[in-house]
Amino acid sequence: MKLAFLGAGRMAAAIARGALDAHLCTPAEIRATARTEPTRAAFAKTVGLKDHAAEAAIQPATENAQIAAAAEIVFLCVKPLDLVAVAREIAPHLRADNQLLVSVAAGISLADLQKAVGDAVPLVRVMPNTPALVGQGACAYARGATTTDHHTGLVEKIFGALGEIHAIDEKLIDAVNGLSASGPAYVFTVIEALADGGVLMGLPRVLAASLATQTVLGAAALVKETGHHPAQLRDAVASAGGTTMAGLEALEAGGLRAALIAAVRAGTVRARGLGAGLPP
Ligand SMILES: NC(=O)c1ccc[n+]([C@@H]2O[C@H](COP(=O)([O-])OP(=O)(O)OC[C@H]3O[C@@H](n4cnc5c(N)ncnc54)[C@H](OP(=O)(O)O)[C@@H]3O)[C@@H](O)[C@H]2O)c1
CATH class of the missing domain: 3.40.50.720 (NAD(P)-binding Rossmann-like Domain)
Structure with a gap:
C-alpha cells in the first residue's frame, strides 16, 4: 500500500x-x-x-x-x-x-x-x-x-x-488532545519530579531516574493489567500511619490532582482555539 x-x-x-x-x-x-x-x-x-x-x-x-x-x-x-x-x-x-x-x-x-x-x-x-x-x-x-x-x-x-x-465522535477529539496527545509531556514532568525527589533524598541521579521511570511504567501496567480502579490500587498500598500515606498527604497539599485536571482542560481549550486562526 x-x-x-x-x-x-x-x-x-x-x-x-x-x-x-x-x-x-x-x-x-x-x-x-x-x-x-x-x-x-x-x-x-x-x-x-x-x-x-x-x-x-x-x-x-x-x-x-x-x-x-x-x-x-x-x-x-x-x-x-x-x-x-x-x-x-x-x-x-x-x-x-x-x-x-x-x-x-x-x-x-x-x-x-x-x-x-x-x-x-x-x-x-x-x-x-x-x-x-x-x-x-x-x-x-x-x-x-x-x-x-x-x-x-x-x-x-x-x-x-x-x-x-x-x-x-469528532466533538470529543479536542479533549483527547488535552488528555492523551499532550499527556506524555505531563507524565515526563512527573517522572522528572519524582527523580528530583529521589536525588534530594540522597539517591544518585541515574538510579533515581531509572527508579522513577520504572515506577510510572509499572504503575500504569498494574492499572491496565488488573483492570482495577487506580484508587483501589492506591488504597491497597497506603497503610495506616505509613510512608505512602505521608507522601499522599504531601501530594494533596501540593495540588497534584487539581493541576493535572487543569492541564487536560488547558490542552483541550488550546486545541479548540487552533482552528480559529485559519484563513477564510
Ligand atoms: N507531536 C505530538 O505529540 C503530536 C500529538 C498529536 C498530534 N500531533 C500533530 O501532528 C502534526 C505534526 O506534529 P509533529 O510533532 O510531527 O511536528 P514536527 O516534528 O514539527 O513535524 C512537522 C513537519 O512538517 C514539515 N513541513 C512544514 N511545512 C511543510 C510543507 N509545506 N510541506 C511539507 N512539509 C512541511 C516540517 O518540515 P521542516 O522540519 O523541514 O520544516 C516539519 O518537520 C501536528 O499537526 C500536530 O498537531 C502531534
Missing part, C-alpha cells in the same frame, strides 16, 4: 514505522516531504530507510502534490497552522474514488479540511501521541462523511500497530 506523509516530522516517522512493523507497506512504498534536509534525514533514520531508498522516498515540500497524487493514503502531518495551505495545495491532485486523506493535526476540524479538499474526498481525523514511537501510543479517530468502513479499517490497522486506537 502506497503511503505519503506530507510533513516528515516526529509524528509522521512514528506512523511510518508502525505501518512497516505491521507489514502494511514496504519501505519502497513510503514517500514523505519536509522543507529541510535535517528533517528528511531524521525521518529516514527513524523509519529505517537507507541510502537510495531514502533518497527516492523523501522529497522537498515542493513535491507535495506529486507525492500525494501517487499515494493510496495521504497523511497530513504538518503543524496545524500549515495544514489548510498544504491541503489546498494538493486538493486538485486527489482522487476521491481511491484515496484516503488522514490528518493528525490538532484543532483543525473535518469540516475545515473538507472545505479545503472538496466534499467527496474521504477523510479521517486522528489524534495520536508520541509513545506511538515505541508501540505504546494512545490514539482516537473520527471519520468524515464519505469515509467507508474499509477506510477506517485501514486506519485501525496502521494505528493499532502503534498502540491503542478508539473510534470517537
Whole structure:
C-alpha cells in the first residue's frame, strides 16, 4: 500500500514505522516531504530507510502534490497552522474514488479540511501521541462523511500497530488532545519530579531516574493489567500511619490532582482555539 506523509516530522516517522512493523507497506512504498534536509534525514533514520531508498522516498515540500497524487493514503502531518495551505495545495491532485486523506493535526476540524479538499474526498481525523514511537501510543479517530468502513479499517490497522486506537465522535477529539496527545509531556514532568525527589533524598541521579521511570511504567501496567480502579490500587498500598500515606498527604497539599485536571482542560481549550486562526 502506497503511503505519503506530507510533513516528515516526529509524528509522521512514528506512523511510518508502525505501518512497516505491521507489514502494511514496504519501505519502497513510503514517500514523505519536509522543507529541510535535517528533517528528511531524521525521518529516514527513524523509519529505517537507507541510502537510495531514502533518497527516492523523501522529497522537498515542493513535491507535495506529486507525492500525494501517487499515494493510496495521504497523511497530513504538518503543524496545524500549515495544514489548510498544504491541503489546498494538493486538493486538485486527489482522487476521491481511491484515496484516503488522514490528518493528525490538532484543532483543525473535518469540516475545515473538507472545505479545503472538496466534499467527496474521504477523510479521517486522528489524534495520536508520541509513545506511538515505541508501540505504546494512545490514539482516537473520527471519520468524515464519505469515509467507508474499509477506510477506517485501514486506519485501525496502521494505528493499532502503534498502540491503542478508539473510534470517537469528532466533538470529543479536542479533549483527547488535552488528555492523551499532550499527556506524555505531563507524565515526563512527573517522572522528572519524582527523580528530583529521589536525588534530594540522597539517591544518585541515574538510579533515581531509572527508579522513577520504572515506577510510572509499572504503575500504569498494574492499572491496565488488573483492570482495577487506580484508587483501589492506591488504597491497597497506603497503610495506616505509613510512608505512602505521608507522601499522599504531601501530594494533596501540593495540588497534584487539581493541576493535572487543569492541564487536560488547558490542552483541550488550546486545541479548540487552533482552528480559529485559519484563513477564510
Ligand atoms: N507531536 C505530538 O505529540 C503530536 C500529538 C498529536 C498530534 N500531533 C500533530 O501532528 C502534526 C505534526 O506534529 P509533529 O510533532 O510531527 O511536528 P514536527 O516534528 O514539527 O513535524 C512537522 C513537519 O512538517 C514539515 N513541513 C512544514 N511545512 C511543510 C510543507 N509545506 N510541506 C511539507 N512539509 C512541511 C516540517 O518540515 P521542516 O522540519 O523541514 O520544516 C516539519 O518537520 C501536528 O499537526 C500536530 O498537531 C502531534
